[in-house]
Amino acid sequence: MTTTAPEAGRSPTRERPRPGRRPLTLRRRESRAGLALVTPTLLVVVAVIGIPIVWTIVLAFQRVRLATLRKTGLFGELTLDNFDRVLHTPGFAGTLWTTLVYSVGGTAGSILVGLVAALVVRRPFRGRTVVRASMLLPYVAPVVAMTFVWQVMLDPQLGIVNDWGRRFLGWDTPIPFLSQDSTALWTVIAFEAWRYFPFAFLFLLARLQAVPGELEEAARVDGATPTQQFRHILLPQLMPVIALLGVLRFIMTFNKFDDVYLLTGGSAGTEVVSVRVYQFLTARTDIGAAAAQAVVLAVVLIVFVAIYLRFFARRGEP
Amino acid sequence: MDRDRIERVSLRWLRRLVIAGFLLVTLLPFWYMLVLSVRPIERLLLDPGSLLVPAGELTAATYVEVLKATEDGGQGFLTFIRNSGLVALAATALTLVVAIPGAYAVSRLRFFGRRQVHALFLAVYLFPSIVIAIPLFVVFTRAGLRGSLVGLVLVYLSQTLPVSVYMLKNYFETIPVSLEESAAIDGAGRLGVIRRVSLPLAAPSVMAVALYDFMIAWNEFLFALLFLVDRPNRWTVSLGLSLLSDGVEVPKTVLMAGSVILTLPIVVLFFASERLLTEGLTSGAEKG
Numbered sequence: 001m002t003t004t005a006p007e008a009g010r011s012p013t014r015e016r017p018r019p020g021r022r023p024l025t026l027r028r029r030e031s032r033a034g035l036a037l038v039t040p041t042l043l044v045v046v047a048v049i050g051i052p053i054v055w056t057i058v059l060a061f062q063r064v065r066l067a068t069l070r071k072t073g074l075f076g077e078l079t080l081d082n083f084d085r086v087l088h089t090p091g092f093a094g095t096l097w098t099t100l101v102y103s104v105g106g107t108a109g110s111i112l113v114g115l116v117a118a119l120v121v122r123r124p125f126r127g128r129t130v131v132r133a134s135m136l137l138p139y140v141a142p143v144v145a146m147t148f149v150w151q152v153m154l155d156p157q158l159g160i161v162n163d164w165g166r167r168f169l170g171w172d173t174p175i176p177f178l179s180q181d182s183t184a185l186w187t188v189i190a191f192e193a194w195r196y197f198p199f200a201f202l203f204l205l206a207r208l209q210a211v212p213g214e215l216e217e218a219a220r221v222d223g224a225t226p227t228q229q230f231r232h233i234l235l236p237q238l239m240p241v242i243a244l245l246g247v248l249r250f251i252m253t254f255n256k257f258d259d260v261y262l263l264t265g266g267s268a269g270t271e272v273v274s275v276r277v278y279q280f281l282t283a284r285t286d287i288g289a290a291a292a293q294a295v296v297l298a299v300v301l302i303v304f305v306a307i308y309l310r311f312f313a314r315r316g317e318p
Numbered sequence: 319m320d321r322d323r324i325e326r327v328s329l330r331w332l333r334r335l336v337i338a339g340f341l342l343v344t345l346l347p348f349w350y351m352l353v354l355s356v357r358p359i360e361r362l363l364l365d366p367g368s369l370l371v372p373a374g375e376l377t378a379a380t381y382v383e384v385l386k387a388t389e390d391g392g393q394g395f396l397t398f399i400r401n402s403g404l405v406a407l408a409a410t411a412l413t414l415v416v417a418i419p420g421a422y423a424v425s426r427l428r429f430f431g432r433r434q435v436h437a438l439f440l441a442v443y444l445f446p447s448i449v450i451a452i453p454l455f456v457v458f459t460r461a462g463l464r465g466s467l468v469g470l471v472l473v474y475l476s477q478t479l480p481v482s483v484y485m486l487k488n489y490f491e492t493i494p495v496s497l498e499e500s501a502a503i504d505g506a507g508r509l510g511v512i513r514r515v516s517l518p519l520a521a522p523s524v525m526a527v528a529l530y531d532f533m534i535a536w537n538e539f540l541f542a543l544l545f546l547v548d549r550p551n552r553w554t555v556s557l558g559l560s561l562l563s564d565g566v567e568v569p570k571t572v573l574m575a576g577s578v579i580l581t582l583p584i585v586v587l588f589f590a591s592e593r594l595l596t597e598g599l600t601s602g603a604e605k606g
Contacts, residue, residue: 027428033508034429041420041483042435048476053445055453066459120336131337133592134344140588142537144556145577148563149347152354152570160350163367194343225322226329255446258539262560274448281452294449
């Protein structure tokens, strides 16, 4: 439907061409109307997203600080100093590693939890609509409210987790989940899996519902048990979606700022690259270094995604 | 019993257990938020493990404090709500005005570069927002737009536009072209066709897109933080809550009331739009 519809019927306008001027063909008139209608969209995207991306790359090669901003021209002297400074600021490699662990952990966690969720609500049962809707809540609720609730729940003094842990699980001392190095990163990853599993859940549920019932019936007739059916029938059907989700979630998590910043502020070994960019930008007001760090982030991401597509995505293809 | 029987029976029970577990894990934080928002802080410190409001503790003082203006000793959330509401509504309206013609063009009209529009959106959408934030920070500082809500509306517009165009485009494509053609034969111009035929037919999807845009703008944090942090009377609800929760002065229960205020509109809109989305999809299927 989508491919044939635009070809089938064309342009509605049929005014008589003005005399003395060569009439525009229908095709050209359509082309003009199309461009005119899409221009506002393009202008906004290019002005507020396209130009800033290019500009960040330029800024990364310039010496710009917030204090000297008014004196700096658009295309000042180009230099590699920023990259030098970024690469040699202590913690550069650590930040990159943290970002990687956080992204891989968050991606795998959210997809795995989402898969389990999709499998259990796949078949109809009473109250299914309510269950499905409440499973989407963590994803749609405001990130600031969710991180705040988690912070309070995990708080050593007034949090419910530590209270119950000491009462029912026999913990001797409260665990400061978000402020000690050994647990902070894993807690942030757990938050990530909790908040974003609905995204994977939606995609996987849609795919599961499109799997023809005959496939499983045939397998059952042949004597396959439910786990065998999952392993040999459902999983291969889901693999392309899982591969796609892997790329999407990895990119989104890699770029994430809000969640980590709001939960830990980047302390206790959770400083990811985007939080570091923010620190360069605001705490040090070093715009050039912030831009250089952001460019490093984008380049590393592109490399990872390229590797992923090269080695993993191909296997998922049917 | 054979393996098949054992698996079937145990999986049936496991499934119920897992569903219950999911409900607990997804809903508990929301319930906890609600409970804390109506308890006095002194009581919370004494008994932090309670999931019910103990008798006689129920209070609305937290909501009064969080909503009251700062001059009256409150936290000024009424101002934040107004700011968030204004920004989100303006961004939603602008997004629709820009996205509807754009989506129509991409779905219906053949023009030079039509295919490339898609690739551009996708590429743009995958870039980290912190990359875009740096030059915008610079430009807004120079243009004096930092601390103004107008700048924020512009940024939100750009953030929601790609997905909005994409969703609307998909819907426009399900509307039969013949309907538009008959309107054109009856003498309607291009814009008339969009306004009188395509738009009314796409109304459910336009509503869903509007709700999506509103939720994104209402929830947004990073750009609000970058642009508004120095101007407390311009803070949005998200920004206000996060900045106040950094300090120790404001009791957590008062902030919980703030976070209920932040979350509630979104949850209500979400349940409304979920029904709307399904209705929109099914009605489209009947007509198409």
